[in-house]
Amino acid sequence: QDLPKIKILATGGTIAGSGASADRSAYTSGALPIKDLIAAVPGIDKIADISGEQISNVGSQDMTVDIWIKLNKRINEIFKNQEADGIVITHGTDTQEETAYFLSLTVRYDNPVVITGSMRPATGISADGPKNLYDAVVVAASEKAQGAGVILAFNENIFAGREAVKTSTTHLNAFSAPNTGPIGQVYDGKVVFHEKTLRKSNKNTPFDITGKDKLPNVAVATLYADAPATAIDAYINSNVNGIVIGGLGNGNLNKANTAAVEKAIAKGIIVCRASRVPTGRVTLLDETDDAKLGTIVSDDLSPQKARILLMLGLTVTKDKKKLQEFFFEY
Numbered sequence: 001q002d003l004p005k006i007k008i009l010a011t012g013g014t015i016a017g018s019g020a021s022a023d024r025s026a027y028t029s030g031a032l033p034i035k036d037l038i039a040a041v042p043g044i045d046k047i048a049d050i051s052g053e054q055i056s057n058v059g060s061q062d063m064t065v066d067i068w069i070k071l072n073k074r075i076n077e078i079f080k081n082q083e084a085d086g087i088v089i090t091h092g093t094d095t096q097e098e099t100a101y102f103l104s105l106t107v108r109y110d111n112p113v114v115i116t117g118s119m120r121p122a123t124g125i126s127a128d129g130p131k132n133l134y135d136a137v138v139v140a141a142s143e144k145a146q147g148a149g150v151i152l153a154f155n156e157n158i159f160a161g162r163e164a165v166k167t168s169t170t171h172l173n174a175f176s177a178p179n180t181g182p183i184g185q186v187y188d189g190k191v192v193f194h195e196k197t198l199r200k201s202n203k204n205t206p207f208d209i210t211g212k213d214k215l216p217n218v219a220v221a222t223l224y225a226d227a228p229a230t231a232i233d234a235y236i237n238s239n240v241n242g243i244v245i246g247g248l249g250n251g252n253l254n255k256a257n258t259a260a261v262e263k264a265i266a267k268g269i270i271v272c273r274a275s276r277v278p279t280g281r282v283t284l285l286d287e288t289d290d291a292k293l294g295t296i297v298s299d300d301l302s303p304q305k306a307r308i309l310l311m312l313g314l315t316v317t318k319d320k321k322k323l324q325e326f327f328f329e330y
């Protein structure tokens with residue numbers, strides 16, 4: 001029987017982490033090569049014809065736009081050349097949700113792409129990496145994972161990449177989708193989908209970045225009580241193309257930062273109001289009059305994901321009305 005061909009693209013993270021003791025103290029993430037990760041998963045060769053490639057080997061706190069561009073390019077190439085039916089990406093958990101959303105918007109093929117990682121290093125007691133990798137391969141081998149953007153498979157839950165958020169710093173159930181819940185479950189080599197995201201992804205977005213080696217520069221400024229405008233002023237001086245505000249409540253800004261945002265907009269910088277609150281959406285014309293101030297809103301994207309959509313949006317248009325539509329669509 002022909003098994004589905006699954007390519008594992010390794011980027012680093014705790015799943016490739018190594019340490020001298022059985023706990024998590026003083027381990028190094030992104031230390032082990034892809035072949036060691038595959039060798040640690042018994043039975044993986046019964047569900048798919050596996051091959052592996054090392055894209056990077058970093059803790060995902062060191063994930064970069066350059067690695068995202070490289071990953072996107074390689075994924076599109078693999079599907080174009082029919083080198084694999086599905087792809088699994090191993091990745092640190094710190095920025096896994098950002099990579100998942102970025103690739104959901106930029107990969108041009110509907111084949112399954114599943115991202116996973118672990119909370120315990122490969123050398124740790126009861127390491128969760130092999131089980132998460134096994135489950136991710138099961139999802140990537142499933143027809144049902146077609147065209148769903150990048151799926152994040154972790155601790156037997158599966159999430160739409162757009163919706164996944166790291167909500168625990170150390171627990172094994174590190175991810176959840178606070179606005180929508182998971183889209184399914186994976187266990188005992190089986191996958192069950194019970195939800196589907198209606199947000200557009202893959203080739204249903206205009207974000208074809210083939211051939212680009214740079215993206216617009218978008219920064220995030222998170223606010224708090226009595227926050228000065230230092231961060232926004234610094235971003236204006238470093239000539240960013242866009243600023244996402246991790247605003248208060250429904251994306252609110254205090255007076256000092258409202259004045260700084262007016263300055264940024266006068267310089268042609270696109271400013272998007274998001275929120276530091278973990279659930280709910282930022283709505284137009286609540287306490288802030290966006291039409292008057294010149295801002296757009298993130299809908300329900302976190303500041304770090306709104307930054308990704310604004311970065312990609314700015315590759316297509318600088319028109320604020322169009323950019324705002326993107327936030328309601330993708």
Ligand SMILES: NC(=O)CC[C@H](N)C(=O)O
Nearest residue numbers: 013014059060092093094
């Ligand atoms: N559990 C993890 O993967 C966190 C380790 C590391 N900081 C990373 O994100 O790669």
